[in-house]
Amino acid sequence: MDKDVQLMKEYFALDHLNYSDMSPVLVPRGYTQNFIDGKITSAEQSRLIVDAYENVSAKSDAVLCEGTGHVGVGSIIELSNAAVAAKLGADVILVANGGLGSAFDELEMNRIQLKEFGVRVCGVVLNKVMPEKVEMIRDYFGRVCTKRWGVPLLGVVPDLPFLGKASLGDLERLLKAELIAGTRFRPLHFGLKDVQAVTTGVRRFLRKAAFRQAEYDELRPLYVTHCTRDDILLGYLAHYKRNEVDDLDSLTDPPTGDRRSWLGALVMCQGDSSGLSDHPEDERSLPYLMEIAHAYDAPIMLTQYGTIEATDKIAKFTAKMNIGDTKRVRAAIDHYEPHIDFDLLLERTAG
Numbered sequence: 589m590d591k592d593v594q595l596m597k598e599y600f601a602l603d604h605l606n607y608s609d610m611s612p613v614l615v616p617r618g619y620t621q622n623f624i625d626g627k628i629t630s631a632e633q634s635r636l637i638v639d640a641y642e643n644v645s646a647k648s649d650a651v652l653c654e655g656t657g658h659v660g661v662g663s664i665i666e667l668s669n670a671a672v673a674a675k676l677g678a679d680v681i682l683v684a685n686g687g688l689g690s691a692f693d694e695l696e697m698n699r700i701q702l703k704e705f706g707v708r709v710c711g712v713v714l715n716k717v718m719p720e721k722v723e724m725i726r727d728y729f730g731r732v733c734t735k736r737w738g739v740p741l742l743g744v745v746p747d748l749p750f751l752g753k754a755s756l757g758d759l760e761r762l763l764k765a766e767l768i769a770g771t772r773f774r775p776l777h778f779g780l781k782d783v784q785a786v787t788t789g790v791r792r793f794l795r796k797a798a799f800r801q802a803e804y805d806e807l808r809p810l811y812v813t814h815c816t817r818d819d820i821l822l823g824y825l826a827h828y829k830r831n832e833v834d835d836l837d838s839l840t841d842p843p844t845g846d847r848r849s850w851l852g853a854l855v856m857c858q859g860d861s862s863g864l865s866d867h868p869e870d871e872r873s874l875p876y877l878m879e880i881a882h883a884y885d886a887p888i889m890l891t892q893y894g895t896i897e898a899t900d901k902i903a904k905f906t907a908k909m910n911i912g913d914t915k916r917v918r919a920a921i922d923h924y925e926p927h928i929d930f931d932l933l934l935e936r937t938a939g
Contacts, residue, residue, distance in 0.1 A: 612640035686717030711742035743928035753777035754907035770887030790819040853887040859894030
């Protein structure tokens with residue numbers, strides 16, 4: 589099933605719906621080739637989607653159809669967002685990341701394709717707008733949106749960096765890693781700006797960690813280093829112990845208010861070091877350090893990737909909402925709801 593479907597069904601307890609109706613067509617690897625080869629037909633796909641829509645509609649007060657990317661996505665299998673909206677007679681809300689010119693240009697291409705399919709755009713939402721520009725964007729974009737397209741601007745949502753952060757559990761799956769200690773911290777979140785590849789000596793590492801904590805209020809660093817760096821592991825454990833958090837409930841994530849405790853995590857990489865030593869035991873951390881890590885219950889992750897590859901994977905990773913990360917789901921709901929005019933949206937869709 590689609591992960592977004594699982595999130596919506598489980599989080600909002602949509603027990604009256606079946607997964608097969610909420611995710612009628614999946615496109616795994618090889619699907620496009622099978623479609624071109626005629627093993628899957630356009631009529632078969634359309635029937636699955638229309639039947640699923642009717643089943644959901646019969647049991648629900650409203651039906652929300654989630655698009656995928658721009659409106660042309662899926663065209664190669666004759667299931668673009670625009671084509672599906674036309675089949676279902678659905679109005680469309682266009683969403684784009686915020687700005688003026690770039691957002692308008694992007695939306696214009698999507699709007700024209702929807703027009704070709706006879707689909708009505710009932711509103712626009714601008715997402716991830718720089719907080720200091722929200723009011724300006726609301727004014728200028730709202731005016732041009734209404735004047736050029738006759739469509740209202742339904743919302744301008746300021747960027748909230750926390751929503752783009754991955755949990756430690758997400759990173760564990762991404763890196764095919766194992767949290768060898770600190771498993772209770774899996775729900776905590778770390779962003780791209782928190783990632784630091786450690787290649788310096790331990791003294792500089794500790795000075796930098798203390799400095800950035802004091803001067804830049806850096807409370808959630810994610811250190812990436814090679815598993816042979818016993819000095820960095822020992823230094824990290826010492827810094828963790830000095831800042832030890834007794835109770836996970838005493839933390840807020842992200843850190844706010846009086847509960848702004850330091851809690852950095854460490855990713856130890858096993859790759860990239862072949863040929864540096866003739867002794868396999870030199871390619872692993874010393875066992876007694878692992879015992880200390882377990883005793884401290886510090887969040888330490890072990891991956892088979894090398895430091896460069898692990899850092900690159902984290903940098904390119906987009907953390908999607910999932911049912912296991914209810915904290916971020918709740919934060920998203922609380923953040924978006926006040927910035928979207930749902931009364932106007934319902935008025936437009938009812939019309």
